[in-house]
Amino acid sequence: MPILITGASSGIGAACARHLGQVGKDLILAGRDESRLQAVAKSLPNQPQTLVGDLLTWAEDPDTLPPLPELEGVLWSAGICELSPAQRLSPKVLRRALAVNCEAPLLLLSYLYRKKILADGTQVILLGSSSAREAGPGFAAYAASKGALASSAKVLNQEFAPRQISVTCPEPGTVDTPMTQNLIKLFGGLQGDHEQTMLSPEQLAREICQTFLDKSSE
Numbered sequence: 001m002p003i004l005i006t007g008a009s010s011g012i013g014a015a016c017a018r019h020l021g022q023v024g025k026d027l028i029l030a031g032r033d034e035s036r037l038q039a040v041a042k043s044l045p046n047q048p049q050t051l052v053g054d055l056l057t058w059a060e061d062p063d064t065l066p067p068l069p070e071l072e073g074v075l076w077s078a079g080i081c082e083l084s085p086a087q088r089l090s091p092k093v094l095r096r097a098l099a100v101n102c103e104a105p106l107l108l109l110s111y112l113y114r115k116k117i118l119a120d121g122t123q124v125i126l127l128g129s130s131s132a133r134e135a136g137p138g139f140a141a142y143a144a145s146k147g148a149l150a151s152s153a154k155v156l157n158q159e160f161a162p163r164q165i166s167v168t169c170p171e172p173g174t175v176d177t178p179m180t181q182n183l184i185k186l187f188g189g190l191q192g193d194h195e196q197t198m199l200s201p202e203q204l205a206r207e208i209c210q211t212f213l214d215k216s217s218e
């Protein structure tokens with residue numbers, strides 16, 4: 001059974017896809033940018049299936065999702081980070097953060113569970129962020145979305161427990177990805193020592209993916 005990775009066309013999702021693909025895991029890679037997604041898929045030995053599209057569209061109407069096989073795992077890495085000073089926060093920025101970072105994973109997981117596409121014993125990892133606990137100026141929308149995701153993950157973990165499906169939400173600090181590089185470019189750097197201490201996507205992928213690898217060696 002495959003592991004579904006969303007946000008597999010970039011950053012942490014792509015690094016996790018490479019890490020799991022190189023040890024022979026069966027994967028389905030999801031992303032919007034087809035050429036970047038295909039480049040990740042083609043770099044892997046097992047030619048994973050790809051799922052190109054906007055998760056927001058599928059979250060609105062999950063019946064439009066292309067057919068999926070039963071899944072052994074889900075790594076939800078898709079996410080956005082748009083900064084805005086609180087005094088200029090617009091409904092658009094706030095709602096987009098909540099929609100992509102929280103509503104889409106919750107609505108689509110609800111669907112995958114209901115349709116039994118999540119096999120019994122599936123491991124679901126929703127990528128949260130340390131910003132949910134502590135974030136600097138400009139991060140109100142992003143922090144709210146990741147806080148909501150972390151709280152919901154705990155509830156899903158309880159509700160899905162009868163089928164031994166676990167839902168966790170790790171909360172990494174700064175990682176050197178296109179998302180972070182975009183913030184550095186826009187704001188001329190990051191606050192504090194984030195740039196000096198940030199992990200590479202490969203370092204984080206090793207930690208996150210170990211959960212899936214431990215499970216398959218049980």
Ligand SMILES: NC(=O)c1ccc[n+]([C@@H]2O[C@H](COP(=O)([O-])OP(=O)(O)OC[C@H]3O[C@@H](n4cnc5c(N)ncnc54)[C@H](OP(=O)(O)O)[C@@H]3O)[C@@H](O)[C@H]2O)c1
Pocket residue numbers: 006007008009010011012013030031032033034036053054055056076077078079080081100127128129130171172173174175176177178179180
């Ligand atoms: N970078 C960090 O410092 C950091 C720290 C903690 C947590 N995180 C979290 O880790 C996750 C990955 O972040 P990253 O740094 O790897 O970011 P990234 O390089 O910008 O990648 C984000 C991914 O999300 C996908 N995505 C965004 N909106 C989407 C949508 N509406 N539908 C489908 N896919 C969508 C993008 O797809 P396309 O590129 O194909 O459009 C891309 O593959 C995010 O949830 C982020 O919040 C990041």
